[in-house]
Amino acid sequence: MNAPAPVLAPVSARIAEVSRNTKETQIRVRVNLDGSGEAKLNTGIGFFDHMLDQIARHGLIDLEIEAKGDLHIDGHHTVEDVGITLGMAVAQAVGDKKGLTRYGHAYVPLDEALSRVVIDFSGRPGLEMDCKFTSGSIGAFDTQLTYEFFQGFVNHALVSLHVDNLKGHNAHHQAETMFKAFGRALRMAMTLDPRSLGVIPSTKGSL
Template sequence: MRTASVTRNTTETKIQLTLTIDGTGQQKFQTGVGFLDHMLELFCRHGRFDIELVCDGDVHVDAHHTTEDVAIALGRAFSEALGERRGIKRYGSFLLPMDESLVMTAIDISGRGMAVVNLDIPSEKIGSQFDTELVEEFFIAFARELGAAIHLHQIAGKNSHHIVEACFKGFGRSLGQATSIDEVAPDEIPSTKGTII
């Protein structure tokens, strides 16, 4: 079982997280930010990851610290659960339509953390707490902690909720592909360098 538990405590957030990569999409999120919980639930369901996460954050200020720190904890958990990355497919991509929106997501678990986020989200806020600029912050933090190149490119879309939902669903699918075991080479590290981390 590829699993990890992460505890992250700062003056801004306190996070407890358990992850099973080879799951069925079971999840429980309590971040104090309703829209973020909803997006993470979709991410789990479409990636078929089992995750329980509780975050006690300073949401009385705004959702920034909670969103970024949750992404850090998630990226760290995936990194720990994958170990030396032996046997993974490494790459994943998905083109996801969400009503009028269409977003392409792709990932390379390369050991090099970066995120390229090309989104044109019309509204500055979704719901009462979630600033849409936090979408990019989430994926930057996740990419850095996992050590992965993540790309999100919006092809179409006018509804802010639909655009962001397409990102999280598509990313779940892409990461599910990239972390799956390559049946052709289940014991190999997928790099000519012989290491990814």
């Protein structure tokens, strides 16, 4: 007789909801790390919503973000604080990191543009980003805020993140390849490895 297939222990839902309220912004983020890429987004910055949608779609994360910020000043606080709150939600949903693949990477092209993102759920925040944007703004989105978003995420998700735009002439394409690659790398890193369920992916025994 054939031996019965092993039954894996069910994994608890990797879902989190975080609210962050300051004098500058009021933000609510809900994530389901094992979703299908559905997104409900309202930050008040159209292009930023478009980029967050790329993270959800390519990361296969169900993502809800409601943000009200001081856009009468500029988009800085809103974009940075969305990154912070998303990082907090991802960290909470990931939990103790047992069985996590931990590392993720992706190259994503869009026409002439090409970006690479590498991520490590190391427990240590660190961001290295290299992109020479060809325009200072895309619609109402200040391209400098791409760095601020990733820095906010890194500081609160406690990950090491390398983001490099390798090629590109169109600023929209440059940004989109980075956000798509981030979603793809995030998806890979957050995937549970069936060969190491219940095991912390580190020789130290903790992350």
